Structures are given as C-alpha cells and as structure tokens.
Amino acid sequence: MSKASSYGRKNLVISILFTALVFFLSIKLDPYNQGQLSVALMFFIGILSIVLLTGASGQISLGQGALMAVGGFAAALGILNLGLSIWFAIALAVFAALLAGLLLGIAAARLSGPYLAGTTLVIALAIPSLATRFESVFGGDVGLTIDFGNPPAWLTSLMGEVGYEQWQLLATLPFATLALFFTSNILNSRTGRSWRALRDNEVAASLAGMKISETKIFVFVISSGFAGLAGVLYGLRGIVGPSVYPISLSLLLLTGAVLGGIRSILGALIGALLVVFLPDLIEWASGSFSPSEQIANYLPAMISSILLILTVVLNPGGIAHGLHHKKSHH
Amino acid sequence: MLEIKDLVTEYGSVKALNGISLVAHEGKITTVIGANGAGKSTLLRTISALEHPRSGSITWKNKSIVGLSPEKIVRLGIAHVPEGHAVISQLSVEENIEMGALFRMRSNKADVRLAIQEIYQLFPRLEERKKQLAGSLSGGERQMLAISRALVSRPSLLLLDEPSLGLAPLVVEQIIQTVNDLCRNTGLTVLLVEQNANTALGVADHGILLSLGTVAADLPAAQMKADVALRAAYLGY
Amino acid sequence: MDIFLSAIFAGTSRGAIYALAALGLVLVWRGAGVVNFAQMGQAMFSTYIASTLIAQNYSYWVAFVVALVSGGLLGALVDLLVMRPLNRKRSSSALDSPAMRSTIPVIASLGILGVLQAAAGMIWAAEERGFPTPVNSLGLVINGKIMPFTAFDLFVIGIVFVTLVATTYFFKGTGMGLAMRASALNPEVARLSGIRIGFVRTLSWVISGVASSLAGLLVTPSANLSPYTLDLILIIGFTAAVVGGLDSLLGSVIGGFALGLLVSFVNVYDAPEDIFLAILIVLLTVLIIRPQGILGSKEVRRV
Numbered sequence: 001m002s003k004a005s006s007y008g009r010k011n012l013v014i015s016i017l018f019t020a021l022v023f024f025l026s027i028k029l030d031p032y033n034q035g036q037l038s039v040a041l042m043f044f045i046g047i048l049s050i051v052l053l054t055g056a057s058g059q060i061s062l063g064q065g066a067l068m069a070v071g072g073f074a075a076a077l078g079i080l081n082l083g084l085s086i087w088f089a090i091a092l093a094v095f096a097a098l099l100a101g102l103l104l105g106i107a108a109a110r111l112s113g114p115y116l117a118g119t120t121l122v123i124a125l126a127i128p129s130l131a132t133r134f135e136s137v138f139g140g141d142v143g144l145t146i147d148f149g150n151p152p153a154w155l156t157s158l159m160g161e162v163g164y165e166q167w168q169l170l171a172t173l174p175f176a177t178l179a180l181f182f183t184s185n186i187l188n189s190r191t192g193r194s195w196r197a198l199r200d201n202e203v204a205a206s207l208a209g210m211k212i213s214e215t216k217i218f219v220f221v222i223s224s225g226f227a228g229l230a231g232v233l234y235g236l237r238g239i240v241g242p243s244v245y246p247i248s249l250s251l252l253l254l255t256g257a258v259l260g261g262i263r264s265i266l267g268a269l270i271g272a273l274l275v276v277f278l279p280d281l282i283e284w285a286s287g288s289f290s291p292s293e294q295i296a297n298y299l300p301a302m303i304s305s306i307l308l309i310l311t312v313v314l315n316p317g318g319i320a321h322g323l324h325h326k327k328s329h330h
Numbered sequence: 331m332l333e334i335k336d337l338v339t340e341y342g343s344v345k346a347l348n349g350i351s352l353v354a355h356e357g358k359i360t361t362v363i364g365a366n367g368a369g370k371s372t373l374l375r376t377i378s379a380l381e382h383p384r385s386g387s388i389t390w391k392n393k394s395i396v397g398l399s400p401e402k403i404v405r406l407g408i409a410h411v412p413e414g415h416a417v418i419s420q421l422s423v424e425e426n427i428e429m430g431a432l433f434r435m436r437s438n439k440a441d442v443r444l445a446i447q448e449i450y451q452l453f454p455r456l457e458e459r460k461k462q463l464a465g466s467l468s469g470g471e472r473q474m475l476a477i478s479r480a481l482v483s484r485p486s487l488l489l490l491d492e493p494s495l496g497l498a499p500l501v502v503e504q505i506i507q508t509v510n511d512l513c514r515n516t517g518l519t520v521l522l523v524e525q526n527a528n529t530a531l532g533v534a535d536h537g538i539l540l541s542l543g544t545v546a547a548d549l550p551a552a553q554m555k556a557d558v559a560l561r562a563a564y565l566g567y
Numbered sequence: 568m569d570i571f572l573s574a575i576f577a578g579t580s581r582g583a584i585y586a587l588a589a590l591g592l593v594l595v596w597r598g599a600g601v602v603n604f605a606q607m608g609q610a611m612f613s614t615y616i617a618s619t620l621i622a623q624n625y626s627y628w629v630a631f632v633v634a635l636v637s638g639g640l641l642g643a644l645v646d647l648l649v650m651r652p653l654n655r656k657r658s659s660s661a662l663d664s665p666a667m668r669s670t671i672p673v674i675a676s677l678g679i680l681g682v683l684q685a686a687a688g689m690i691w692a693a694e695e696r697g698f699p700t701p702v703n704s705l706g707l708v709i710n711g712k713i714m715p716f717t718a719f720d721l722f723v724i725g726i727v728f729v730t731l732v733a734t735t736y737f738f739k740g741t742g743m744g745l746a747m748r749a750s751a752l753n754p755e756v757a758r759l760s761g762i763r764i765g766f767v768r769t770l771s772w773v774i775s776g777v778a779s780s781l782a783g784l785l786v787t788p789s790a791n792l793s794p795y796t797l798d799l800i801l802i803i804g805f806t807a808a809v810v811g812g813l814d815s816l817l818g819s820v821i822g823g824f825a826l827g828l829l830v831s832f833v834n835v836y837d838a839p840e841d842i843f844l845a846i847l848i849v850l851l852t853v854l855i856i857r858p859q860g861i862l863g864s865k866e867v868r869r870v
C-alpha cells in the first residue's frame with residue numbers, strides 16, 4: 001500500500017468521524033447552539049482558507065472577509081435574479097470567489113509581508129463598500145435577503161421535525177466535511193509540499209524550478225474558493241450585506257487561525273470553535289463577577305486580542321501545535 | 331591576551347564548537363584556518379557574543395566576557411568584521427564608518443574625528459567615495475569599508491572573518507598587508523579567520539587549525555605552513 | 568471653480584492628517600522594521616486621555632502635552648511588552664520562515680489594536696465624543712465664499728511641516744538617527760558596531776507613538792472620537808506611506824497630501840462610497856508600476 005493512499009484512507013476515516021460527530025451534536029444541541037455550531041463550521045471553512053494561504057504558503061491576507069462577501073453576493077444575485085436553488089447558488093459563489101481570487105492573486109503575487117497585509121486590508125474595506133455604491137444591484141447598506149429555506153421533505157420524513165438552526169447546521173456540514181477532506185489531501189500531496197517549500201525558502205524553490213508567481217496565484221485561487229464557500233454559507237443565515245462581512249470578520253478569522261494553529265487543520269477547527277463560542281464561554285465564566293454591561297460588551301474582544309498576542313509571542317504554533325507535534329505540517 | 335578554554339557552542343543539536351581552547355597573544359596575528367564548516371565563524375561569533383556558548387570560558391585581559399552583549403563587547407575593545415563584507419549597503423560609505431564610532435561619539439568626539447581621518451589615509455578610495463552608498467562599492471572596497479567600520483572603534487582586538495572571500499588575489503594581498511601593517515605598527519591583536527591558508531599563514535605569527543569544531547593543530551605559523559602532511563590531511567592540498 | 572478650490576482646500580487639510588499618520592508608520596518601519604497596524608489605536612487611546620482631561624477643565628494645551636507623552640509611553644509599552652519578546656522568540660519559533668518573519672509582527676500589532684480598542688470601549692464607552700481645536704475653526708473666505716479651510720487647518724499643516732523637518736533632521740543629521748536606520752537595516756552589523764539596538768528600537772516606537780498621537784489629536788475634531796474612528800486614517804495613512812515610499816519621510820508626507828486630494832476630489836466630484844475603491848486602485852497601481860513608491864529606495868523594500 002503506497003503512502004499516498006494510506007493518507008487518503010486516513011483522511012477518509014477522519015472525515016467520516018467528523019461528520020458523524022457533528023451529526024450527533026446536531027441532534028443533541030439546543031437550537032441556539034446548533035446555530036452557533038453551524039457558524040463555527042462556516043468559520044472552520046473560512047479559517048482553512050487561511051491555513052492554506054498563510055500557514056502552508058506563507059502569504060498573509062487580511063481580506064478573507066472580502067472574498068467571503070464575493071461568495072455571498074454572487075449567491076444572493078443567483079438566487080434572487082436567476083431563481084437558483086441554494087445548491088447551485090453555492091456552486092456559483094465558489095466559482096465567483098475563485099475568479100476574484102485569481103484577480104487578487106495576480107496582484108498579490110508581487111507582494112509579501114506588510115505590503116500584502118495592508119493591501120488586503122484595503123481590499124477588505126473596498127469590496128463591501130461596492131454594495132453601497134451599486135445599491136440597486138446589491139441592496140445598499142441593508143444588503144440582500146437569502147436563507148437556507150426549509151429542510152427538504154426526505155430529511156423531515158427521515159428525522160422527524162427539523163428546526164431552522166438544525167437544518168442550517170446539517171446543510172453546512174457536508175461542505176465543512178468536503179473542505180476538511182480536500183484540505184488534508186492537498187496539504188499531504190506534492191502540491192502541498194511545494195507550497196511549504198515556497199514558504200520556507202522562496203529562492204531555493206525558484207532555483208529548484210518552481211514557478212513562484214504561478215504557485216502563489218494558484219494558492220490564492222484555492223484559498224479564495226474556500227473563503228467564498230464560507231461566505232455564502234454565512235450569508236445564507238439571512239442576509240448578505242456589508243454589515244455581514246465587515247473588516248472585523250477578516251480579523252476574527254485570522255485570530256481564530258492563529259489561536260488554533262495556523263499550520264494545522266485541527267487548529268482551524270479549534271480556532272473556529274474558540275472564536276464562535278468564546279463570548280458564550282466568557283459570559284458563562286464571568287457570571288459570578290457580573291461585570292457592568294460596558295465591560296462585558298468588550299470582554300470577548302479584549303480576551304481574544306490578548307490571546308492573539310500571547311499566542312504569537314509565546315506559542316506561535318497555536319493550540320494545535322502543542323496537541324499534535326508530529327502531525328502538524330512543518 | 332584573549333584566552334579561550336573548552337568552548338562549546340551549539341546550533342540546536344549541531345555542535346559547531348566542541349571544546350576549543352586557544353590563545354591570541356597581544357600585538358600578534360593569530361590565524362584560524364580550517365575547511366568550510368569547521369566552526370571558524372562560530373568561534374568569532376561566540377567571542378563577540380552573537381552566539382552563546384553552552385560551556386567553556388573566554389577571557390579578555392584577564393576578565394571573563396562570556397554572557398556580555400555584543401554591544402558591550404565592542405566597548406571592551408573587541409571589534410568583529412563578520413563574514414561576507416558586512417556593510418550596510420543602503421547607508422553611505424561615510425555613514426558606515428561613522429556607525430562604528432557612534433557609541434563613543436559623545437565621550438570622545440575629537441578622537442573619533444581623528445580615527446576617521448586615519449581611516450581615510452589608510453583607504454583613500456573610501457574617502458573619494460564617501461558620499462556614495464555602500465551598495466555601489468566593489469567587493470574589495472566593501473571589505474575595506476567593513477574593516478574601517480571596525481577600526482574606527484579603536485579596537486585592541488580585531489576579529490576578521492574571511493576577508494579574502496570572493497576577492498581578486500591582488501586585492502586580498504592589499505587587505506592582508508594593511509592588516510599586517512596595523513598589527514606591527516599599532517600593536518593591534520588580530521584573530522584572522524581564513525580558508526585561504528597560505529596567505530594567512532604568510533603574515534600570521536601563530537596558526538590554529540580547526541576541524542569539525544575541535545583544534546586539530548596549534549603551531550607557530552611558519553611551522554604550520556611548512557607541514558605538508560597536516561595541510562594534506564585537513565585542507566586537501 | 569469654487570467647488571474645485573474648495574476640494575483643493577479640503578483635500579489639503581485632510582492630507583495633512585494622512586501625512587502625519589503615514590509619517591508615524593514610516594518612523595517605526597525605519598526604526599524597527601515593523602509596519603504597525605496598532606498605530607492609530609495608540610493614537611485613539613491617547614486622544615481619549617486628552618479628551619478626559621479637557622472634560623475635567625484642564626486647558627487644551629495641558630491635555631495636548633499629556634496626550635503626546637502618553638502616546639510615546641504607549642509606543643514604548645508596545646515594544647517592551649510585545650515586539651521585544653517577539654524578536655527574541657522568533658529565531659527559535661515554530662513559525663520561523665522568511666515569508667512569515669515580516670508577517671508575525673503584523674499579526675501581533677493587530678492584536679494590540681484589538682486590546683486598545685476593547686480597553687477604550689471598557690473605559691470610555693462607545694458613544695462618540697467631540698474634541699475641541701486649539702485655534703478657531705471658521706472657514707477662510709475667498710471671493711465672498713467660505714472655503715473649507717480654517718486657521719486650524721493651517722495649524723495642522725504647520726505641525727506636519729515641523730514634524731517632517733524635525734524627523735528628517737533626526738534621521739539624517741544625528742547619530743541616534745543613524746543608529747536607528749542601521750538597527751532596522753541590519754541589526755547584526757549594528758550591534759557589532761556597538762549600537763544598543765534594543766534601546767534604539769524602543770526609542771523609534773516612542774517617537775512614532777508621539778507622531779501618531781499628534782495625528783489622533785488633530786484629526787479628532789473633524790471625525791469625533793470613538794474606539795474605531797481612527798481605523799480609516801490608518802488605512803489611508805498606510806496607503807499614503809506606500810505611495811510615497813515606506814522608507815521615505817518626505818515621500819510619506821507627499822503621499823499623505825496626494826491621498827487627501829484624492830479623497831476630497833472623489834467626495835466632491837463622485838461619491839463618498841467610492842473612496843475605498845479609489846484608494847485600492849491607487850494602491851494597486853503604485854505597487855504594480857513603482858513598488859518602492861514615489862521616493863522610496865529600491866533596496867530597502869523587503870519584498
């Protein structure tokens with residue numbers, strides 16, 4: 001049995017276990033937490049886009065939220081103007097984000113470090129502002145309304161009554177699994193290794209015959225596809241609009257990616273769960289102190305920012321780095 | 331006198347120096363030769379505190395200097411010219427030289443001026459190009475600039491790491507001669523790292539041969555130069 | 568014609584603010600080799616301190632000086648608490664690779680921004696406050712028309728000019744300035760030359776902290792104060808710095824005024840919603856055509 005196929009088999013097993021676990025939770029959790037978990041899965045996909053881009057290939061982006069917006073708007077336009085079903089709309093969203101990623105990648109391949117960070121930050125601001133600019137198409141500040149719709153008949157006949165949040169979670173799950181499976185395969189493939197070679201030594205990679213720009217653009221495209229997928233799912237919760245994809249969303253995803261471990265798929269999952277459930281966790285933990293509302297409002301942001309700094313300074317590999325030394329992609 | 335005993339320096343799990351002991355006498359040129367990867371640069375980097383030794387001692391003028399910062403060590407009169415023509419190419423020639431004297435600019439401005447004058451006498455080419463960016467210099471000029479940057483601090487010990495690297499033989503000859511003159515005329519102590527063993531042993535008083543992080547031979551330079559078997563074994567010629 | 572003139576005036580006074588923000592970025596970049604995305608967070612924080620003092624009836628100038636000092640202190644804290652440990656750790660870190668080396672301080676600075684904004688929110692709440700100006704802010708009158716240009720704007724431009732001259736002299740004409748450039752360009756050679764790079768770096772954070780808090784104090788009268796208002800200035804300031812050349816003080820000031828005019832013209836002749844698109848287009852154009860910026864030197868750009 002070749003090494004590659006053993007990896008493939010292991011990934012398959014992990015993906016099935018992951019699906020089963022989330023499915024189990026979808027039955028056990030209350031609607032609020034079903035909703036939260038579904039958001040965590042969307043963020044998981046979004047953070048995987050950062051794991052691919054920053055963790056594997058060393059390019060930073062503060063603009064993943066803008067690519068999410070591209071996905072969300074493409075889907076919304078497809079649903080509202082062409083009457084697409086959400087499944088086709090999701091495909092359209094990914095395609096649109098891939099295209100946007102191609103454009104972005106062409107510009108970004110020439111940049112690195114702070115230049116890339118700053119430029120993608122400007123992109124994160126500029127793209128959502130387009131929605132306000134072309135109000136008649138994109139719905140202005142309010143945005144466009146779309147949702148996951150009702151659970152299909154076969155599902156309700158199989159599972160009994162399925163609430164909206166539960167449906168949202170179940171509809172998100174296959175995409176999260178797909179993203180998980182795809183990412184672990186690509187990171188363990190030759191392609192993934194070449195990205196890491198690029199990250200660790202660009203000159204050596206170029207001397208070894210790698211086409212640097214093409215590779216960077218390719219990573220951008222793939223990563224953008226993930227961001228677009230996360231974006232459309234995130235928008236399908238109800239609204240696609242500038243307020244859904246603010247610049248703080250990009251920063252939240254980056255925070256999750258770093259906290260969990262920017263080079264690890266497990267880290268992406270941990271990071272997504274962390275940023276989504278942190279506010280709940282803090283509320284629960286600070287219950288006995290009962291801080292004033294003013295303090296409580298800013299507590300999650302404060303704690304996640306402090307964690308971000310501590311992680312970068314003390315444990316740059318993130319939580320996952322401590323958990324699975326051998327498996328992480330160094 | 332610089333005295334090193336049982337010095338061990340590691341990079342992670344690689345032992346670059348594995349128990350080095352040597353002495354560099356005042357006013358003399360001691361040359362450290364050895365093949366690529368023998369640990370020569372690591373030796374100099376450990377003396378100037380760019381790397382921290384795992385164990386062993388370094389004493390300079392009878393005081394231990396292990397644990398001091400590089401900034402502090404310069405102030406004790408030890409100047410290090412690292413490998414690879416280490417100048418800052420985005421700064422002008424003048425600024426590169428001045429940089430080496432910043433730490434004593436306030437306490438001794440007049441002497442700094444004088445030191446810079448002396449350097450320009452030593453290397454007139456640098457004075458002609460003093461407004462140019464260091465990046466625009468030729469390889470030889472850059473090496474002269476790197477040495478000047480060190481000399482302007484008025485060191486009593488000069489650590490020179492492969493000044494001949496990548497330079498034409500004539501330029502090498504000139505640079506080595508300048509160092510030799512400095513040593514003979516001003517009493518400067520020199521620890522000269524070279525791969526170019528012949529040139530180095532030609533001017534040095536004493537030779538130290540490093541191999542895989544240990545001292546393989548410690549002989550008067552003339553004797554080492556004459557020892558054909560030694561050279562064949564460790565340097566391959 | 569009047570519209571054109573007024574766009575020019577409005578752009579110039581905006582530009583002065585962007586120039587200060589850009590100068591602050593360039594100062595840390597040249598002194599410590601970091602692009603500090605927390606900069607306007609630091610500025611916001613020290614402006615809040617000034618605003619609190621003014622609310623307690625201290626004079627504007629007392630508040631002004633206290634804000635500058637606290638801006639400098641914040642800069643020092645950022646360096647001592649975050650950047651210095653980061654530098655020490657990085658060489659042995661799991662994430663050490665050339666591509667990540669310049670990225671990690673960026674992430675850390677975003678964390679600092681988050682902390683400062685959350686802290687400001689906790690201490691001063693989120694509602695916006697106004698902020699006074701030290702000199703009158705009545706519009707200049709040309710041909711009987713009131714122009715969007717006031718004595719205060721002139722004051723701001725004066726401060727930009729003084730800051731530019733002072734920092735340029737500092738970098739080019741003083742030993743400490745040379746030490747600072749050397750430390751950022753090549754820390755190893757700088758240390759071997761006897762430069763205390765730790766101290767020098769901290770100093771550059773202090774200077775940039777002061778310059779940024781100056782920008783914060785001067786922009787707030789026209790923007791109102793909240794934990795997040797100055798984010799936009801940061802982004803425009805970054806673009807200004809890149810357009811001018813990230814390592815050039817004069818360039819960043821030129822970039823600042825250029826962007827001020829750009830924003831003003833987009834505002835007047837097009838629509839405010841287009842500002843970020845316009846900025847993005849300018850940024851990408853510069854990065855593609857002249858990556859080192861108008862006055863930047865090619866070699867310094869670490870791309």
Ligand SMILES: Nc1ncnc2c1ncn2[C@@H]1O[C@H](COP(=O)(O)OP(=O)(O)O)[C@@H](O)[C@H]1O
Nearest residue numbers: 341344346364365366367368369370371372373
């Ligand atoms: N920064 C470093 N990290 C890891 N290993 C190093 C580093 N620098 C040098 N080495 C290793 O230490 C040994 C000695 O290197 P060096 O002192 O540079 O030798 P020389 O100067 O004699 O060529 C070599 O095996 C080299 O690979």
Ligand SMILES: [Mg+2]
Nearest residue numbers: 370371372413
């Ligand atoms: Mg060497």
